[in-house]
Structures are given as C-alpha cells and as structure tokens.
Amino acid sequence: MSPAAQSLQYPSSRSAVPFEPIHVLSSPVHDVETYLNARYRQVFQTLGVEAPATGLKIAPLLDEREAQDFLAGLRAGLFSIDDRGYAQSELLPASPAGQDRQKIFMMFWHTDAEKRVLFREGVCQLAAASALVLEYGWPRDQVRLEPNKADLGGYAYGVDLIVPDRPGGRGVIFGEVKASASALATLMSEIAACGAQGEHDKSTCGRSQHPKAAVCLAKRPDFFWAVCPGTRKAFQISFNDSAMAFVETDDIPKFGAV
Numbered sequence: 001m002s003p004a005a006q007s008l009q010y011p012s013s014r015s016a017v018p019f020e021p022i023h024v025l026s027s028p029v030h031d032v033e034t035y036l037n038a039r040y041r042q043v044f045q046t047l048g049v050e051a052p053a054t055g056l057k058i059a060p061l062l063d064e065r066e067a068q069d070f071l072a073g074l075r076a077g078l079f080s081i082d083d084r085g086y087a088q089s090e091l092l093p094a095s096p097a098g099q100d101r102q103k104i105f106m107m108f109w110h111t112d113a114e115k116r117v118l119f120r121e122g123v124c125q126l127a128a129a130s131a132l133v134l135e136y137g138w139p140r141d142q143v144r145l146e147p148n149k150a151d152l153g154g155y156a157y158g159v160d161l162i163v164p165d166r167p168g169g170r171g172v173i174f175g176e177v178k179a180s181a182s183a184l185a186t187l188m189s190e191i192a193a194c195g196a197q198g199e200h201d202k203s204t205c206g207r208s209q210h211p212k213a214a215v216c217l218a219k220r221p222d223f224f225w226a227v228c229p230g231t232r233k234a235f236q237i238s239f240n241d242s243a244m245a246f247v248e249t250d251d252i253p254k255f256g257a258v
C-alpha cells in the first residue's frame with residue numbers, strides 16, 4: 001500500500017470506524033480514485049486472491065463535481081463500500097430479513113475468476129444521491145437508490161433513484177444515471193419518444209429505455225433528472241391524458257420548493 005493510500009482510512013461499512021480526515025490533500029478526483037483503488041484491492045484481499053497488477057481502471061475519468069459529491073456523501077456517512085465491494089447505504093432498500101448487509105449494489109463487477117471492473121455508473125449514482133441530500137436538502141428517508149417493489153410496485157428498479165412524495169406514492173423527482181454522455185442522450189431521446197407515444201406495451205415498443213418511460217407514466221413524477229459524469233440535466237414532465245412530455249429546465253427543485 002502506498003503512503004498516500006495508507007493515510008486514507010475510510011469506513012468499510014456503516015458500522016465501521018468514523019471517517020478520518022484525509023491527511024494528504026490533493027484533489028477530490030484523486031481522493032476518490034485512491035479510495036476506489038483501496039476498496040478494489042480490499043475485495044481481492046477479502047477473497048484471498050491476488051489483485052491484478054494493472055489496478056482499477058476508471059473510465060470515463062471522474063468528473064470534479066461528481067468526485068466532490070461522492071466524497072461529501074462518504075464523509076456524511078450516506079454510504080460506504082464494504083470489504084466485499086458492495087455499497088452499503090441507508091438510501092438503498094433495506095437488507096433482506098436475516099442479512100446484515102445489502103448485496104444489491106456491487107461496485108466491482110465480476111467478469112471472471114480473477115477480474116473485476118468498476119461499476120462506473122454506480123460511482124455517479126452515489127454522487128448524485130449524495131447531492132440530493134447534501135446539496136438539494138432532501139431528507140435521507142425521502143431519497144431512495146435502486147427503488148424496489150416496496151417503492152415502485154411492478155415498476156421496481158425502473159429508474160436508479162427516486163424522491164417520492166410519500167412511501168409508495170407519486171414521484172417528485174425520478175433520476176436515471178448513465179456512465180457516458182452518449183448513453184444519456186440515447187436515454188432521453190428514447191423516453192421522450194415513448195412519452196409522446198403514450199401508454200404502450202414494452203413488447204411492441206422496441207426501445208431499450210422503455211421501462212424508464214413506463215415508470216414515469218405510471219408514477220407521474222414532476223421532474224426527471226438525467227445524470228452522467230460531467231452532466232446533470234433536469235426536465236419538468238407534463239402529462240396529457242396517457243402521454244407525457246419532457247421539457248428541460250434549469251434544475252431539479254430543492255427540498256421545500258415544491
């Protein structure tokens with residue numbers, strides 16, 4: 001472990017040691033890279049397997065604001081990455097009965113026995129969720145990452161994050177995170193087309209992003225937040241009979257503004 005990595009002691013789970021300040025000040029991007037690399041190596045150590053010498057590849061590179069929000073969320077205890085590589089967070093659905101950890105959000109995807117790749121989108125998701133709480137002021141219990149059946153019924157996991165007006169209720173903000181600007185552009189063009197078409201079945205649609213439009217049509221959120229590293233776009237959604245339209249707006253609302 002390098003001296004820089006040794007000075008970075010982050011909690012590995014919610015119940016672990018409190019966050020300690022970073023002693024080697026550099027930049028948020030560098031600090032998040034260091035943290036992710038340390039967690040990545042820990043996963044191999046936990047498994048008793050030697051980590052690949054190439055280290056962790058982070059692509060696309062971390063965005064400055066994304067890194068700032070990720071660090072702020074980490075410091076506020078909104079999430080952590082445990083020794084097996086799973087994100088642990090009160091913003092995720094509760095652990096299954098009898099289990100003390102969440103296994104819904106793996107940060108280092110297994111490609112084969114000795115290789116793992118970063119769930120790049122996950123970094124951006126954790127940063128965006130942290131911003132909803134720390135920057136936009138939404139209460140922690142109103143922000144949900146990976147909303148499940150309890151949150152969205154038959155539309156479980158239809159979007160990456162939600163701010164509902166009450167548990168199981170209508171949406172205030174629905175958010176979807178992509179790892180790249182091109183994937184984000186595809187998302188928005190497809191859900192706009194699905195929205196304009198109105199209610200229709202997935203089997204007749206053919207667009208890969210149809211489920212994201214379907215959950216919006218069903219739960220009628222006021223705002224849609226489309227996020228990728230370096231870009232956050234806010235849209236106000238207007239509904240007309242069974243159809244909906246996305247109109248880009250300055251930003252999503254802060255808590256108390258709607």
Ligand SMILES: [Zn+2]
Nearest residue numbers: 194205207210
């Ligand atoms: Zn569709």
